[in-house]
Amino acid sequence: MQLEVPEGYRPQDAGSLPAYLAEQPELRSALGGAPEAWTVEEVGDGNLNLVFKVRGPAGGLAVKQALPYVRLVGESWPLPLSRAHYEHLALSQEARHAPGLVPAVRHYDETLALIAMELLEPHIILRQGMIAGTRYPRFVEDITTFTANTLFHTSDLALTAAAKKDLVAAFAGNSALCKITEDLIFTEPYMIADNNRWTSPQLDPYAARLREDGDLKVAISRLKLRFLGDAQALIHGDLHTGSIMVTESDTRVIDPEFAFMGPMGFDLGALVANLLLNYFSQDGHEERPGARDDYRAWVLETTRGVWASFGEKFLALWRGAAAAGDGYPAALFQGPLGAARLDQERKAYLDRLYRDTLGFAAAKMIRRIVGLAHNIDLEWIEDPERRARCEARALTLAREMMVNPGAFPSIGDVAEAAAELRGWVPKLG
């Protein structure tokens, strides 16, 4: 693949950016004063893109620009600039269905593949807060409002078939980003691949077992098929705790460049997976054994809350006036008997979604331990033995969630299994 850029594209830097921003009247007035007075900080904590924080006398902006390659790797891994187009498209859908839960877009430049957004301050990345042991009392409420609304309103439950197919077509071109997920989450962790890495030699036997586990490889392949072909709703596509910025009173979902019409369980699974990974990682962060017991309990309570509250909100939407989609048309379920039967089916639908969520969550957990991209929740545990014990527990739970989802009839059973696994001392390689 070649690095393709349109005429007029050029990567911005701290030197060039103020002049560009000053040309946009709305941005100029948002920052205030003269461009010379603005400060530009390349934060660069993204793996894929350039990200700048720009501050002026009147306010700040976050500016995100796509590069024609993966920032972390360089030009050897090309990646289309169009991801900025899809991110912008997804942000506008999300803002419509979940207002106040994504950063407000101030400016979009298709040629530069550049989005200028409100600067979220004093927000931090949720994952970092959770590693530090900080509670976020708004989180469950906000993230379930986000997921329930973005997923419901872009599904066949809310949209006509024609409107939904328009969305499918609008996001179909985002295949290069989907391909990253297909490779790194659904394929490589289960085979020998250059990208893979894990805490070695401690986890060597665990990684080897994944590659020999026929049931697991069938299960991940079925999940991959769902990801490849099941256009259930507009999903964020990368909804881990690193894509969520928080304060104790505000929650924002960022970075939807992986968005496309896919299976809802993939977003919900990303949340569950990253909460569980954080849970298992706490053993590596606590100052003395038991010091994080209360926080661990909060993480599990949050995991339970994410599913429970999502389910309640999703059901409420489906029972309400927004359920005007072509799926389960109201005309088929008239009268008290029809209404009762439909409500029973709504719960069955949620049960199926719960199973999907377990499978996708497991896939996300496994890839973060033996695949290319790891979580700092675990990476920041310096002692490899200690880290590997946390990781082995997470892998063990994930394998069961993917292959035997029936063993976890409710999210409470997942939380319980996670808690039990903490008592298990894994045999390391």
Next chain:
Amino acid sequence: MQLEVPEGYRPQDAGSLPAYLAEQPELRSALGGAPEAWTVEEVGDGNLNLVFKVRGPAGGLAVKQALPYVRLVGESWPLPLSRAHYEHLALSQEARHAPGLVPAVRHYDETLALIAMELLEPHIILRQGMIAGTRYPRFVEDITTFTANTLFHTSDLALTAAAKKDLVAAFAGNSALCKITEDLIFTEPYMIADNNRWTSPQLDPYAARLREDGDLKVAISRLKLRFLGDAQALIHGDLHTGSIMVTESDTRVIDPEFAFMGPMGFDLGALVANLLLNYFSQDGHEERPGARDDYRAWVLETTRGVWASFGEKFLALWRGAAAAGDGYPAALFQGPLGAARLDQERKAYLDRLYRDTLGFAAAKMIRRIVGLAHNIDLEWIEDPERRARCEARALTLAREMMVNPGAFPSIGDVAEAAAELRGWVPKLG
């Protein structure tokens, strides 16, 4: 919806068509001689479009032109001309994957929404041949080559995700045609709708029971969700016995204007449904009781053969070099153990597809008896009591296939159940 036509569009008739065709050198030479010598016959047996047979000294052409409305109904039911675009696109995909099994396209005019194809002679519509009791010894072999190849080669088993998403996007705009299916097959037969009709009063209690059957309405709604969102492969979308032209030595699939990326079971179900409907209709066509026993046996054998032979061919493709898609990547299933596990999963995949096929077949059977469009297999039975008995048996089987697919572990069980139902004398209203 308004009747939208592009500048330059005008419906052809027997008077205008020769001059138009004469302007295309390839068509002119295919017909041969002077346009004045050509005969044009408007066959008009399609519900949606204009269809002409044009014959000249050197050969013939079939010319199909879309109207901006449903031909059978008139301008009160608008339908976009773009269906010709999708038909043309589907024909070219089908010709590529199943060469010789669709009519060869000689000319396509996007503005006129007109396709000129080879004239299939002496082919007749399979449904008419089957009503007459004619056997088609090539049929199972050809139609399973068609379905196995068109479905496999446009699925995630053969295509990269990016190539498949391109196909999804290319057909996403065919939503008006999909909407017809969504309404007439997946919705209206299960509610009170102006379009519905059935043999009345004989089937009144059967139609009423469909509208009160909560389990059936949930089942049809789940199938509809699959149709709305599961982009498994490029499906023909209307693969009944009226879309297949045959001689005893040749088979061609026509009319793919409903094509889009949808669930494979929908095409396979259409075949099974229309074979079963023909089976049940034979009681209304035989000259004396038992006169069609042998033919009935051939129809059931054909039904079994369609599934069995499809399965074999689909598996063979999947085990071969064409299995280069992103689904079930070979890299995950290396070595003898991996190969064995993958082959087990291939069979499980086919089992799931078989279940889908039963459900979609049932949906197709029900809509042809209580919905808008009926089959001449049954419609041509003049005595309403006799017809209703055939229809009640088909409805009874269909209801079980949709709600209790597990009761039919193999296609042989479906055939057996159909045969048993012939001994049942339904109580009519």
